[in-house]
Each structure stands twice: as structure tokens, then as C-alpha cells.
Amino acid sequence: MRIRILNLAFKNLRRKFVRTLVLSLSVAVVTGSLLGATVFITGMKNALKIGTYRLGADILVVPEKYEAQAKSALLAGEPTSFYMDRSVYDRIKKMEGVKRASPQLFIEPTSFTCCYNVKTFLIAFDPDTDFTIAPWLEKHLKRRLTGNEIITGREMPVITGDTLPFYGTPFHVVGTLEPTGMKFFDQSVFMTMDAAYRMAADSRTKAVQPINIPRDKISAVLVQVTEDMTPDRMAIRIEHDIDGVKAIASDQVISAVRRQLGGLIKGIFVISSVLWVLALLLMSFAFYMIVNERQRELGLLRSMGATRGHVFKLIIGEAVITSLSGGVVGLVAGSALLLSFQGLIVHSLKLPYLLPPAGMLGGLVAAAVAFSIITGLISSVLPALIASRMEPYEAIRKGE
Amino acid sequence: MALMVAVVFVVTGTLGVAAAASKAIVLKMETNGKEKPKFDGVAYIAGHGGHLAILDLRTMKSPTDPEKDRIVLTEAGSEMEGVIAGMDFEKVKKAGGTHGQALVTENGKKYLIAGTLNGDVYKVDLATDKKVAGPIKVGEKFCGAILGPDGNIYFEDMADGDVYIFDPVKLKPVDKMPIGKAVCGIQWTHNAKKAYITDMPTGSVFVYDWATKKRIKTITSPHMTFIHQARMTPDGRYLWVSAPNEYDPGLKPGTHRSQVIVIDTKKDAIAERLILPNNIRPHDFAFTPDGKYALLSSRTYGNDSEVNVVNIKKNAIVETVSVCNSCHQPNGVEVRIDKGSPLLCGITVDWHPGK
Numbered sequence: 009m010r011i012r013i014l015n016l017a018f019k020n021l022r023r024k025f026v027r028t029l030v031l032s033l034s035v036a037v038v039t040g041s042l043l044g045a046t047v048f049i050t051g052m053k054n055a056l057k058i059g060t061y062r063l064g065a066d067i068l069v070v071p072e073k074y075e076a077q078a079k080s081a082l083l084a085g086e087p088t089s090f091y092m093d094r095s096v097y098d099r100i101k102k103m104e105g106v107k108r109a110s111p112q113l114f115i116e117p118t119s120f121t122c123c124y125n126v127k128t129f130l131i132a133f134d135p136d137t138d139f140t141i142a143p144w145l146e147k148h149l150k151r152r153l154t155g156n157e158i159i160t161g162r163e164m165p166v167i168t169g170d171t172l173p174f175y176g177t178p179f180h181v182v183g184t185l186e187p188t189g190m191k192f193f194d195q196s197v198f199m200t201m202d203a204a205y206r207m208a209a210d211s212r213t214k215a216v217q218p219i220n221i222p223r224d225k226i227s228a229v230l231v232q233v234t235e236d237m238t239p240d241r242m243a244i245r246i247e248h249d250i251d252g253v254k255a256i257a258s259d260q261v262i263s264a265v266r267r268q269l270g271g272l273i274k275g276i277f278v279i280s281s282v283l284w285v286l287a288l289l290l291m292s293f294a295f296y297m298i299v300n301e302r303q304r305e306l307g308l309l310r311s312m313g314a315t316r317g318h319v320f321k322l323i324i325g326e327a328v329i330t331s332l333s334g335g336v337v338g339l340v341a342g343s344a345l346l347l348s349f350q351g352l353i354v355h356s357l358k359l360p361y362l363l364p365p366a367g368m369l370g371g372l373v374a375a376a377v378a379f380s381i382i383t384g385l386i387s388s389v390l391p392a393l394i395a396s397r398m399e400p401y402e403a404i405r406k407g408e
Numbered sequence: 409m410a411l412m413v414a415v416v417f418v419v420t421g422t423l424g425v426a427a428a429a430s431k432a433i434v435l436k437m438e439t440n441g442k443e444k445p446k447f448d449g450v451a452y453i454a455g456h457g458g459h460l461a462i463l464d465l466r467t468m469k470s471p472t473d474p475e476k477d478r479i480v481l482t483e484a485g486s487e488m489e490g491v492i493a494g495m496d497f498e499k500v501k502k503a504g505g506t507h508g509q510a511l512v513t514e515n516g517k518k519y520l521i522a523g524t525l526n527g528d529v530y531k532v533d534l535a536t537d538k539k540v541a542g543p544i545k546v547g548e549k550f551c552g553a554i555l556g557p558d559g560n561i562y563f564e565d566m567a568d569g570d571v572y573i574f575d576p577v578k579l580k581p582v583d584k585m586p587i588g589k590a591v592c593g594i595q596w597t598h599n600a601k602k603a604y605i606t607d608m609p610t611g612s613v614f615v616y617d618w619a620t621k622k623r624i625k626t627i628t629s630p631h632m633t634f635i636h637q638a639r640m641t642p643d644g645r646y647l648w649v650s651a652p653n654e655y656d657p658g659l660k661p662g663t664h665r666s667q668v669i670v671i672d673t674k675k676d677a678i679a680e681r682l683i684l685p686n687n688i689r690p691h692d693f694a695f696t697p698d699g700k701y702a703l704l705s706s707r708t709y710g711n712d713s714e715v716n717v718v719n720i721k722k723n724a725i726v727e728t729v730s731v732c733n734s735c736h737q738p739n740g741v742e743v744r745i746d747k748g749s750p751l752l753c754g755i756t757v758d759w760h761p762g763k
Contacts, residue, residue, distance in 0.1 A: 241584055248575060248582045 013318055017325035024298075028330055031294055034287040035334030035380050038280060040342030043376040045276040047346055048353065048361075049269055050368065055189025055360035056262050063192075064139045065110075065230035066239035068256045069100060069246055075254040078228065079261060083360060085191020087116040087129040091225040092253065099250055100229050101137075105237035110137035113204050114227035117174050118217045128164065129196040130174060132204035140230060141198050149183055153200050156180060156207075161194040162187040172197065176214025177207040189362025201226075231255075265360075284383070291387035295327055299395040306395055307403025320396040327388030328381055335380025339373060430629070430678040432667075436724040437685065443726040444468070445717055447696055450761045452520060453705050453715065453731055454753040456505035456746055458482035460522065461731045462537070463715055465703075465757065468727065470734030477735060479537045481506050481522055481530045508553035508637075508692070508754030510561045512576045518758060521576045523550030523563045529574060534758060546581050547572045551592035551608070552637055552692075552754055557600040557618075564591040566608065585621065587614060593637035593692075597673055598644035604671070606638045606649060609659065613638065613649055613669075615676050625676050633657055633664050637692040637754065642699040646679065647671040652689030652707070666690070668704075682723065688716055694757045705731075705755035711743070713752035 021028045063082075070078040074090040081088050094111065101109040113132035133141050135152050141159065145152065153159070158179040160166055170181045179199060187194055199207075208221035233242045243255035299306070306319055354361040363369070447465040454460055460479040461471050471477030482505070509522035509532075518534040522542075527549055530542030548567030556562045556573070560582055563572040569589045573582040588607035595604045596618065603616040611632035615625035634655040639648050649671060653664040666689045668682040684690065690704040704716040712733035719726045732750035736743060743750050 238586075244581045244583055248578065248580045 013321050014325055017322055017329055020322075021326055021329060027294065031291055031330045032334035032337060034290050035331045035383055036338035036341060038283045038287050038383070039335045039338030039376050039380050040345070041276075041283065041338075042280045042342075042379070043339055043372060044342035044346040045273075045280070046372055047343075047364065047369065048350065049273055049276075050364045050372065051189070051350075051361045052265070052269060054364045054368075055362035056265060058362060059188045059190030059193060059360050063230070063258060064143070064232070066233045066258055067231040067243050067246065068258065069096065069229040069231060069250075069253050070227065070256065072252050072254045075256065078254075078256060081114060081129065082192050082256075082261060083190070083265065085127065085129055085193075085195045087127055088114055089116045090114065090227055091221065092227070094224045094226050096250055096253055097226055097229045100231060100246060103242075103245065103249065105234055105242045105245065106231055107234045108137065108139055108232040110134055110139060110230050111201070111226040112140075112228045112230060113201055113221065113225075115174075115204060115219070115221070118215075127191075127195055129192070130199065130204070131196050132199050132201040134201050139232065144183075144185060153182070153198075153203075156203055157182045157199070158203075159183045159185060159198045161185050161191075161196045163191070163194040164197065175207050175211035175217070175219050177203075177210055179203070187362060188360070190360040288383060288387050291327065291331065291383070292390065295323060295388045295391040296394075298326075299323060299391045302395075303398065303403045306398060307400045307405075310398070310400035310403065316396040319398075320392045323392035323395050324385065324388050327392075328384040331380045331384030331387070332377070335377055335383075338380070339376055430631075430669075431680040432683055433680055433723050434683040435685075435718065436722070438719075438722070438724040438726050439728050441724075441726060443719065445701060445719075445727060447701070447757075447759075448761075449757045449759040451694065451703065451715065451755055451757045452479070452509060452511075453755045454506035454508055454522065455713065455732065456507075456525065456751045456753070457743075458505050458524070460506055460509065460520070460532075461735070461752070463729060463731055468729055470730045472735050472738060474735060474739055479520075479532055479539075481532070481539060481542070482524060482528075505751075506753065507550050508563075509756050510553045510555040510576075511756050511758055512555060512559075512561070514577065518761075519576070520756065521553060521561045521574065523547070523553040525549050527565065527567070529553075529561075529563070529579070531576070531579065534761075541579055544579055546574060547584075551590075552594065554594050556594075557596050562594045564594055564605070566590040566592060569607070571605065588612065592635070593639075593649075595638050595640045595647055597640070602673070602676075604638055604640075604647050604673075606635050608635055609655070609657075611635050611651070611657070613647070613671065627671060627676060627678065629669065629678055631664055631667060631681055632669055634659075634662060635669070636690070639693040639695065640673070642695050642697060645673060647673055648693050648702065650690040650692060650704075651681075652691070654689065654709075668693075682718075684725075688714070688725070690716070691752060692754045694755045697759055703755060703757065705752045707749065707751050709747075709749050711737075711749065713750050715755070 068078060071090050071092040077088040080086040097109060097111040100106060111134050115130035117128050117130055156177060156179045158181055160181055162184055166181050168181055168183055171178045185193055205221060205223050208219050211218040233239055239257035239259055243257045246255040446468050449465040451463040451465055452460045458481055462477045463471060505525040506522055507525055509520040512519050512521055520532040520534060522530045522532060527547035528543035529546050531540050533540045547563055547565040549565060550563045551566045552564045554562045561574040561576050563574055565572060569587055569591055571585045571587050571591060571594060575582050587605050589610055590608045591605055592608050593606040600618055603618045605614045611628060611634060613627040614623050617624050632651045633653045636650040649669040651669045652666045653662045655662045666684045666686055669678055670680045672679040687708045689707045691707060692705045694703045700720060702718040702720055704718060706716050707713045712730050715729045715731055716725050717727035731752060
């Protein structure tokens, strides 16, 4: 009779179902938490990368007192309004080391104008100098925005062709940006500065709650630096030469978030390592006990013609099946938990988040599966070696 | 020589100017001699403890009064507040020990612009010896604070290797220049065409064309394994570089003598080396306006740091004044940071203070 090692391993595991279940769950917890945390952190990094690429600016210059609001707007999409003199833009664009500069207006809409439960943020740009929205317009709309046309972020509950009123002025949606994970883009409405100034002027007669934005006011200046200049140096120069402004280098914002994430990653790594070591110890101990209690069975197998290799493979096989099944359960549970709670976590952390692309997700899942297999292998090597080295007669005698 | 150049290249990673053949002069100790010079000036000396020690050069009497003989910028080491229980160097660095200060005059009033070990900047009114501004966050970990030819203060950063340029009037940074690994001092030729910047762990003195801000030379020597500040002699002919050499390359324990490296600024090569006793590890210098004497702010790595007066012509140390222990000891202060050693840093002298 030919006995297949894998079948035998399955049968043995089924025979001790509760033990198998407990061991599998221990691997599931480690794999699930590790995968969930890795996907989440990768998602945040992904959003930062895409968001800053979309922003296209090395430096964001805002009024000095509004640094915190500007950072909060950039990272968490918190709507805000602040203004400074347009002369700031005029001075910045002439500075040595500045490649391109473009002004923007940030406007917080009234709470009752738009858009259901989404916190909308109005951002007005200068079509002549803009480098944030212009690349998208060139690619998708192939023309400039005119009149009261707007583009919306992906999370806005509107579609192209819709009309949205802001401060009494109806605006026509002509496009939707691709998702970035940064609410600054995903929950915003983009219009030209001309349209924004007109909307403000008309609000006096049209809106319940008017807004006053003189044409010589802007909220921010987005700056790109020349190749021979670094953003942090240029930020120092801008702050020195222009009183009352704060120049926020985008890589400083990103590195601040990365530092925050760094602490999170370290914590998760430590917890996961501890859990993994515990799971390893638990499985090693369990398989050592399994080998011990099954000495007679293994001795009989050997006496029936099974080689040392067969016994080794049997024990390793049982461990790998246990850890692999645990890994798969962990993958499913981890993914489910992440999908269920990611919104809540992102909201409480106030950080950008965008699910990594499919290729990267696939890689992470494969790595998690490999990790669970390795866990099984490591935990069972020693018990498997002990089992394979037992002499059949002695094993049967000891096992009686 | 080829071997020496190769060694320098391997050690520093740059092909610099090795000056192994420079003249070595062992400075004589003549502190017990007749020469007891006094000067019309007041020296302000930074230290890891977070305050500036005040040494009146008119009397050359060591500071003893914690109220009058120091300016407190931060409570970094708080040596003067009594025994420091368990305070380690890391905490001191975070709190910001003082490290260098430059003297500026504004509307006829004298101020010190000082940098600390946590990259903060303070402004001190010398009429009252009190802080009038700060902390202003500028860099990461400052060593020197040097008045530049443009009137700005140049802070050398030991953490990121950048030189931060600071406007002492607006109290804002103007710019920053990435230079080395852990820069400590900067000096200029009198015509401001060249600048010399010291990089501590590489033991290099970078020579910059100041108009283009391009590095034109790197001066290295086997005798400069760990260097600190640099100062130009009043005639502008020589640059003194402090090479206490506490460490060998790779921050291994130092095996070289403590010395001053004298660089000829015309040749940008080492002219001579002034060898010091091992208990005199200079960090910074101040020259008397006539160029006859140099005041060294030196660490002993024992229970004190000192100001040593060097008669340049005689190549002799003619006076040594205790600057730390003279005040710590009578006031019952025990230094627990830096292995129990009070470490002095930059020295700035207000010549002809008139008060």
C-alpha cells in the first residue's frame, strides 16, 4: 500500500482538530496584524507620494500665523480661509532660486451650501501660472477652465455636468480629478481665481452669508525651485526676505508625517516580532510534544518502510499546512478588519491614505503567505529532525 | 609622500593637502614666570552647561559669582543650581548647552548672538547681560557663531553639516549652505575672497571661493584628526585651527597630540603646528587686537576648563585662568554631565568694553 505523506499529514491534523485550530489561529493573528499594518502604512506613503506629485510644489507660502491651518488643509483637507497681500506673490516670483510660482485662494464654503456630508474646500488657482491643476486639464479637458466651470475631487458626490452653488453663484462641474488619498484634492473644488473673486463680489447680493475677498488678496503661493536650489534653503530665503510669511517646504511636511509613521512602524514591528516569537515558540513546543506522543506511530511507519526523509517531511508538512492555513485566515481577517476600520483610523490620524496599487498589494499578500510558510518551517525543523532520527524499534517501545 | 597622500585619501575620502612636513613647535609653559598680562576686554565663553562664563581680562580673575560672572541662556546643565542628579549628555544636548557667540553692535549697543547645542539662537544685551530674544529655532546643533563680512552671523551645525546664515537685526535665518559632516568654525580672509570652514570628524579645513561659494581646496593633515574652531590672526596672514584631537578617524580614541594648526592663508598650506600639553585641549581662540597674544578657551577634560594666554612671539603659555571650577567648587556644584568635566566652547571678547 502506498501512503502519500501529504494525505497522512492532513489526516493527522484533522484528527487533532482543536490543537490544529489553536496553532493556526496563532499564526493567523501574527500574519493578519502584520499584513493589515503593512498595507495601511504603505497606503499612507502611497497617498503622500501621489498627493505631493499632484501638488507639484516644493514650497507652500502662507501667512505666518496660519502655518498650522495650512498644514492641516494640506494633509487632512481641513477647509480654511486666510488671506495675504498679492505683493507676496509678486516678490516671490522674482526671487533667485524660484523656477515657478503660482498664487492660490483657499475658501471655506458656508456649511449649508454644498455637499451633503463632505467637508468641501474651495481652491482657486491662476490659470496663467498654475502647475497643480494645469497638467490634469491639459491631459483630460484639453482646454482651460472658463467662466464658472469647476473641477472636483474624487470624493465629492457629484459627476460631470452637475451644478453646485457656492455663495449664491452656480458652478458647473466639468471634470473630476483622479483619487490621490489627500483630502486636499479629493474633497476640494477647483475654480479659477477670477471666478472666485467674482463669486465673492456677487455674494454681497446673491448669498445668505456673503464673503469678502478683494482682488489684491491671495491665500498661498505655490513655489517650484530651480535645480541648483533645495526647497528648505529657498524656504529660509523667502521667510527672510518677506516679512509675515511662512514658507512650508513640502518635503518637510512629508518627512514630519514619515517621522510620525516611523514611530507607528516601530511600534507595530516590535509588537509583531513579539507575537511572532510567541507563535514560533508555541508551534515548536506543540510539534515537539506531537513528536513525543506519536513515537509509536512514527516507529510503526518506519518499520512499514517509511524512510527518515518521509518522517521528516510528514512533520514539516503538518507544520506548514497548519501555518499556511493560519496565514490565509490571517490574510482574510486582516484585510476585512482593515477595510472595515480604515476610514475611522484615517479620520482619527488626520493623515492621507490611498490603498496601494494592485501589484503592490499582490506583493504584500505573497510576502504574508511566504511569511506564514517560513513560520511553519522554522517551528518544526527541530522536532522533525528528532522524529526522523528515531530508530523504529526504540520508538515503538518508548511510545508504548 | 605618495604613501602619505594615499593615507589621507583613504582616511578622509578627499584628496587634500597633507602637510606632514610642517614645523612642530612645542609651546613652553611659563605660567609661573613674571609675565602676567592683562587686557582691556571682557571675555564671554560658552559651555555645555548652558551659560556663558564671564572673564574680566582687565583683572584676569577667575569667575566666582554665579550671579555676576555668567549669563544664563538655558538651564542645560544647571551646574550652578546644585548637584545634577542623573542628568546625561543627551538631555543636555536637548536642553541646549551654549557653544558659540558673536559680538554685534546695533545702534551703538553691544549684543551677543549666541547659538546652542540644540540649534537655537539667543540675543543677549551686554549692557544688562540679559537675554533679550530667543530661543529662535534655526538649526540642529550649533558649534560656532561667527560674525561674517556681510554683517550676518554664521552658525556652524555639527548635526547636519550645514552653515546657517542668520540676520542679527531681523533675527531670522537668511540662508544655509551644505558644507560637511559636522562643521564647527568659519573664517574669512580680510578681503573676504576666501572662507575657511572646519569639519570636525574629518579633520578637514575646506577653503571656499566666497564669491562663487565653491570649494577650491581641502586642507588635511595626519595631525588634524578631530578639529574644532578656527580663527584668523589680526593681520590675516594665518589661520589658527584648534586640533585637540580627542578622536582618531572613525571616532576612535585619539592618539595624536593636542595642538594648534597654523595655516598660511597665502599658500593655503600648514605653516606650523603648536604642540600643547595633553591637559590643554583648545576649542576656540581670541587674538588680542595687536596680535601679540592668543587666548585659548581650552578643556582639560578634568574638573575644569581654562583660558590659556599664549605669547605668540615667545611660543609660550604665560597665563592660565580657571573659568569653570573657580565658580563651581566654592558654590558646591558637581558636574555630572560629560563625565564630570565642564566643557568650554567658543570665546568672544568685547575689547575696550568701557564698563
